[in-house]
Amino acid sequence: MSEPQTWRTVLGTIIENVQERRRIATLLGISPITLTRWATSESTPRTHNLQQLLSELPEHAPTLLQLIQEEFPEFARQSSEEEEEPQAYPYSQFYANILQAVVSTAPMLRFWTICNLxxxxxxxxxxxxxxxxxxxxxxxxxxxxxxxxxxxxxxxxxxxxxxxxxxxxxxxxxxxxxxxxxxxxxxxxxxxxxxxxxxxxxxxxxxxxxxxxxxxxxxxxxxxxxxxxxxxxxxxxxxxxxxxxxxxxxxxxxxxxxxxxxxxxxxIELAIMPSEDVQKPYFANFHQRLIVILKKAAEQGVAITQHAAEQRVWQEIEKEILQASIDPET
Missing domain, CATH: 3.30.450.40 (GAF domain)
Structure with missing residues (x-):
């Protein structure tokens, strides 16, 4: 019968590759030997070492976190308490990026840029x-x-x-x-x-x-x-x-x-909207609807931005969905 999986056995599997062991050790600021000692239960890392390990191995973090908590039940509490304090974070650069987007981004791109940041x-x-x-x-x-x-x-x-x-x-x-x-x-x-x-x-x-x-x-x-x-x-x-x-x-x-x-x-008078599956047919031709509105505006010599045309498509679809909820036969 195989031994139960622990965070140490998972770590041991990860660092079997010498290059990966060295890479992780460098990121954590420790020696490769220390990593091996953790994996073989010869030594126990401090809380901040475990937090670093989770941060540097995001693809393994969910599994490692669960197994770490099995060996160290207090780990979740200690991590939570530390998170109550402000974390080291480049606030000044983040806010600088936001302000830069506000003052220098074209109006049509400002919403997308700020939201993505x-x-x-x-x-x-x-x-x-x-x-x-x-x-x-x-x-x-x-x-x-x-x-x-x-x-x-x-x-x-x-x-x-x-x-x-x-x-x-x-x-x-x-x-x-x-x-x-x-x-x-x-x-x-x-x-x-x-x-x-x-x-x-x-x-x-x-x-x-x-x-x-x-x-x-x-x-x-x-x-x-x-x-x-x-x-x-x-x-x-x-x-x-x-x-x-x-x-x-x-x-x-x-x-x-x-x-x-x-x-x-x-x-603000929000209605009850149908499920996503019910709405899918209405959005299936979103792009075609948009093209129709843009072509019609061009033929009539009316200036309209793509953003405004998209807004109109959303309004049309909303109206159709609301009407269908009132009269399912339409």
Whole structure:
């Protein structure tokens, strides 16, 4: 019968390759012999050494973390306590990059540039061990002439395994039935620490392997542009310090939006939207719809940007979906 797997046996397998052993040792600032002694149980690393090991081996981090906690049950507590303190982080450079994007990026690229900077930095800081996280920036679908926001859409997303890197980048509309819809409609942040239990209190995301989530509005004074939603494979992941950090990112995201993209609560009346599968046929010809609008504008001599044309397509699809929910025969 084979011996039970431990973090030490996993490490031993990884460092069987001499070059890999030397590479990891160099990254950790220790000797290759020390790595071997850890693997053979001849010595025990300190907490910060284990944290370094997880950080430098992201592809093995989920397995190693679970096995480390089996040998050192206090490791999770010690790591959590350390995370309550500000981590070493290049804040000045990050903020400099954001400000540079605000003042020097063309208006058509500003939203994408700022959002991507924030997504990359937040994912790096919130999931340094690649345990599994998905971050999405969700905004209000531009309303029609009635000026009532009826749905939301996932604009950008980023994730780590087991989820896709391009997390959430599938076109569909979200309504009041979703966690993001609830957050935008109420204007309040929501924390789900255990998805199996908290679904009784709040709408949850139908995402496989999701165990906890946090969503907060993107607001300016009393108006709301959307929300920042973060999912984790780990239960009880969103400590108060992480919630505070996410709120800071949500505040920064206001710089990506134009003033007219913020809506007063009185103008937000989210509808119930059908499932993603039901919506797929409506989005199947999104590109063709866009081309039609651009060609028609050109024939009429009307100037229209691609961004404005895309907004119109979203509005058309939203209207059709809402109409179909009222009259299924249409």
């Amino acid at each position: 924030i997504l990359q930095q937040s994912l790096q800081q919130l999931d340094p061990y690649h345990l599994g996280m998905g971050i999405t920036i969700i905004d209000c679908t531009p309303p029609g002439p009635e000026n009532k926001v009826r749905s939301l859409r996932i604009h950008l997303g980023l994730g780590t395994k087991p989820w896709d890197r391009n997390w959430g980048r599938w076109p569909h509309l979200l309504g009041i039935e979703t966690l993001s819809g609830y957050v935008v409609a109420t204007g309040h942040a929501v924390t789900i620490q255990d998805a199996k239990k908290d679904h009784m209190h709040y709408p949850t995301l139908p995402v496989e392997k999701l165990n906890s989530a946090y969503a907060t509005p993107i607001r300016h004074i009393d108006s709301i542009a959307g929300c920042l939603c973060i999912c984790s494979t780990q239960p009880h992941y969103f400590t108060q310090s992480r919630q505070n950090l996410i709120q800071n990112y949500a505040n920064l995201l206001t710089l990506a939006f134009d003033p007219e993209q913020f809506y007063a609560p009185a103008n």
